[in-house]
Amino acid sequence: MHPTLAQLPAGRIARVTDLRGCAESCQRLMEMGFTRGTLVEVLLRGTPSLIRLRHGRVTLSSELAQAVLVG
């Protein structure tokens, strides 16, 4: 089982491997760039967390961070 974005320590860079259990919101996450294979970095862990996604910064509440599997 892959860890989720919520478990990733701040400062570690990882690849998105899948999105799970958030049908509608998952689609939005993907449209915003959380597609499989994309590199992400957790800038600030917590609720909500702050993520570096390509050249942008996106904040996600914890249930969404848990939906993003990384590896």
Place this chain on the structure above:
Amino acid sequence: MQDQILRVAVTGNPNAGKSTLFNTLTQGREKTGNYPGITIEAKRGDWHDRSLFPQALGRVELLDLPGAYSLHAHSPEEAVSYRVLSDGAPGSEAPQALIVVVDVMNLERNLFYALQLLELGRPTVVALSMTDRLAAQGGTLQLQRLAEVLGVPVVDVRRDDPATPKRLADALVQALAVPGAERRWFWPDAPLEASFRDLADRLSAATGSERRGADGTLGWWLSSQVDAGELTPASATLRSELDALAERYFMGEPGVPARDQMARAAIEARYAWIDRKVAPLLDLPATAESRSDRIDRVVTHPVAGPLLFLATMGLLFQLMFVGADPLISRIEGAFGALGGWLSEALPQGPLNDLLVNGIVAGVGSVVVFLPQIAILFALLAFLDGCGYLARTAFLMDRVMARVGLHGKSFVPMLSSFACAIPGIASTRTIERENDRFITILVAPLMTCSARLPVYALLLATFFSDRPAIGGVINQAALGLFLLYFLGTAGALAMAWLLRKTLLPGSRPPLILELPPYRLPRARDVWYEVRERCIGFAKDAGTVILATTILLWAAMTYPRSPEVEARFDAQLSALHEAAPAADAPIAGVEAHRVQVLRLQQERHQAVTERTVAGRVGNFILPVLEPLGFNEQISIGLIASLAAREVLVSSLGVSYGVGDDEESQGLRMALRNDPRMNRATAISILVWFVFAFQCFATASAVRRETRSWKWPALLVGYQTVLAWVAAFVAYRGALWLGLGAP
């Protein structure tokens, strides 16, 4: 050709710079700001420089749209793009050409939406914004190559470059010249593409709609939707056809519906294309930690962040009192002088009275607060422009979670500090209806700028002569802070209550992009402040003026000559008995106070017999437990026209029009024995919670499309205001604040 119109939509991701470009092209003044979700409805404007286009094209009409991440909308504001692109703005037709604004600093992510639009197959120009920032960070983009791979013109629309409109116009003409504009497809694989073409052909034959059906693009982008839903409805036929297609091609992952799989495939196909074709063209050094990230370390810090937020607000209130005070005194003086001059220059009579004690006293008392309004709006415009708004959504998310909302709901609440009406409209960025309704219903509890004159007047009158706390913190400023806080706390409490009762739901998940910090341009801030100040002055000149005149009439007629005569006799007797100029100070002072008292008694006795006096007396029993006298009661009724009217009505009822040397209304209030700190607190608390603005009710009606919600708003606000003011008044009396 006068009636020929070329309609061009300006669209793109939120915060990409669409409104900025629109303003450049139309020389318009649409609101811009560094937050994804500033524009919330389609705005129309004409391309200013017609000479850039061939005569035959006719008028070029531009549409500024709210930002969207995808044609598949997630919020009402985002659905506007979909609706306008497919059907046109209300009362208009679908745009013939598109300008897609793409933020180069977020090139790949912005291009996702751009690709969806290219699939529509309409004449399109890609407009690159923020190119100045790209250059500043030492990045480069192969613009020509990008245009080649996208198959449409790509233009640098650098802000502040006078050549931008010309470049863009040329590109637009070029895009329009391509016959049956080349359309782009971004398929995951060939067999699926074949099926889509087939589906498209059948659909266009069946529905006869060439524009949408012929190229099958509608089908393709709808395929990227999990559920077409209410915001972007699709025909039932299309939906079932797509389902069948999905079943055929996406059996891969067990447990995930085929349709979801197809939607994901569609999204990933576009990103894969972008990574393959576009990413290599951009050279943007990936600085490990940008300047924004460093600022965010402090601003979003769990402890420092909220403290900084409170400090910012505190500074605002301190500025509003300490900074604005000299200006306010000057304006007060000017109005006093004007009133004095008028009352001398004009013959005695009703006209003199109307001008001096009605208009100058009433409207003047309100206009005095212009400097404070200006300071408030300057700060809010600065926060909008620098990118702090998105951070407040981030910071408040944890607090909002407690009441069952997400941080984005706090942004409309914060903009309600200016005015609840745009605040209510900006809830369209909230995805789910129940969450949106809760935010709409509590936004009016946030202290708007119309309450400011009332707060400022009472605080300055009853609290600002107290010693500053620790020598720095002005007590009135602290009071203002507490009032804003009380309104916010009330809004949060009501949100919690509504969530538990009428508008249940789980806590919505937060997805929000935090834009990089930018120093707002001085002119953006200046325009905003100027607009708002003009608006305030206009209100003072129209609604407030009209209400004030009515109030003056209601407070003047019918007259009671016998009462006036009786008091006048007493007054002249008192004047006779005046101590000599060289008498001891104490005696002179005591006499002066006696005269003042008598003048006020006269005023009261006369007012009591007027229309307003009678109405005031009639409702007094309901308001008396809150410590309100008739003057206040009349003012409260009148303030339903506009909150500031309380101030103007007090100005009229205390007759301070020609008061030059004293500080006008403040002095009159302080000298009224029935007014004290407890009554002031009670009025203030009433103003924090009470329903006083019909424009807000109609905004709520417009956004909720029902009278039920505005009715609820009026009801709960009234009850809340009464109870809270009662508790505050009794509490203040108990604390001994009832002494004059």
